[in-house]
Amino acid sequence: MKLKSLHIDSYRHLENLDFDFTYPEGHIKAGQPLEKICIIGQSATGKTSLLELVRDSFSILNKIEIIEGQYLSVYHTLNFDGNLEYISKETKLKIFKNKIVKNDVDFFNDNGISNTNVLVEKFIIDNLKLSYLSAEIVSRESISIFNEDPQKIPSESVGFGNLSQIRNKIANTIANKKPESYIHEFVYSKDKNLWISLLFEILAYRKKFTQMASELINKGAIGDLNKLNKEYNKWAIENENPLISFSKYFNPILDKLNLEVDLVNTEYPIPIKSKITQEIIPISSLSTGTKGLLLSMFPLYQLDTKDSIILIDEPERSLFPDMQIDLITHYQNLAPDAQFVVATHSPFIAAAFEPEERFILYFDDKGKVAVRRGESPIGDDPNDMLSNDFNVDYYNQFGKEAHKKYLDLKRAVAQETKPERKKELIIELAELGDKYNF
Secondary structure, eight states: OEEEEEEEEEETTEEEEEEEOBOOTTSTTTTSBOSEEEEEEOTTSSHHHHHHHHHHHHHHHTTOEEETTTEESSSOSOSSEEEEEEEOSSOEEEEESSEEEETTEEEEEOTTOOOTTSOEEEOOOTTOEEEEEOTTOOOHHHHHHHTSOGGGSOGGGTTOSOHHHHHHHHHHHHHSSOTTOEEEEEOTTOOHHHHHHHTHHHHHHHHHHHHHHHHHHHTTGGGOHHHHHHHHHHHHHHSOOHHHHHHHHHHHHHGGGTEEEOSSOOSSSSOEEETTTOOEEOGGGSOHHHHHHHHHHHHHHHSOOTTOEEEEEOTTTTOOHHHHTTHHHHHHHHSTTSEEEEEESOHHHHTTSOGGGEEEEEEOTTSOEEEEEOOSOTTOOHHHHHHHTSOOOOOOHHHHHHHHHHHHHHHHHHHOOOHHHHHHHHHHHHHHHHHHTO
């Protein structure tokens, strides 16, 4: 399922806004839903509100039942005036406040039907998958799970056993829907059980590893290094460490921080090691930005994200610019078939999107929020991005004063007739230009 369009008559402080989330005419993908969407805007323009609107519409879709094959079992399909349009290979869906149109068939609110003998069916929408990664994803609760000894995490929370059965159990329990559909929110106050469920493969592997080690000790293999290595290597082939695959995605990101996932240590569910000191660093001791990377990257690696929508609010939070530059590419590598909807304040993040994938929220002359498409090409200089799309004059008071002085010197050089004085002005102009890169 992909988001195709959004029209807002009224939602919170937003009014009369239209978003066409398809590639425009002339583009090689003209008419197709955007693969990624970037929402830019200064504070209070409603970036997070738009993400929450999409999230809430999915939550409603997950609860709806059909009465007598025609009526919806909820009275308010949307909590705003307007409409949202989704599309997948099998389904076209347009959601209004009082009705839903599925593949050109109208389903209206139930109008107070109360007869207990009416036929009630589930409103089926295949592959309804959405993940919401809040800007407040880092919390004490979520970090505590990654900071625990895997052996101390209660196995009954996951229900160790046949892994395929566990997958189905998790999908049904968390999403309350059939396994291929889910709605997950990764927010500050999220229940620990979601994280434990996502870690179940790693926890199951650690349990097997402990059992194997115990058996080797009981067999006396601990005193015979050759036998120990032989038995362990055989076991490792039959039981691949699930962190190996995740590390292939996550280590290239951690490399700029001189960190990596340690595949040997068993202290933590996902051990992080310093490449300089070779010491394991508790997750709680990592920087806020690094914690945020782990908490956002790992769910996308673990979940089935094919044809899903992934909402990310401020992915740049607490990250140095060099980490922001390729961040969206890293996300797309983890979920190549998902549609990303990203709200950001960062020109480095925005530069990873094509201009038609950017939607800039701004206040018009009447103080109302308006929207326009981006201008800067993908990969543009962040300063150009700030000027063209963010509409920000990125020079502060000191920079403006230096630039004014630079322009005054240029005029003075052009007007000066005395050679010696002209030479002095040219030198001063060159020094100021080199200093500020004017």
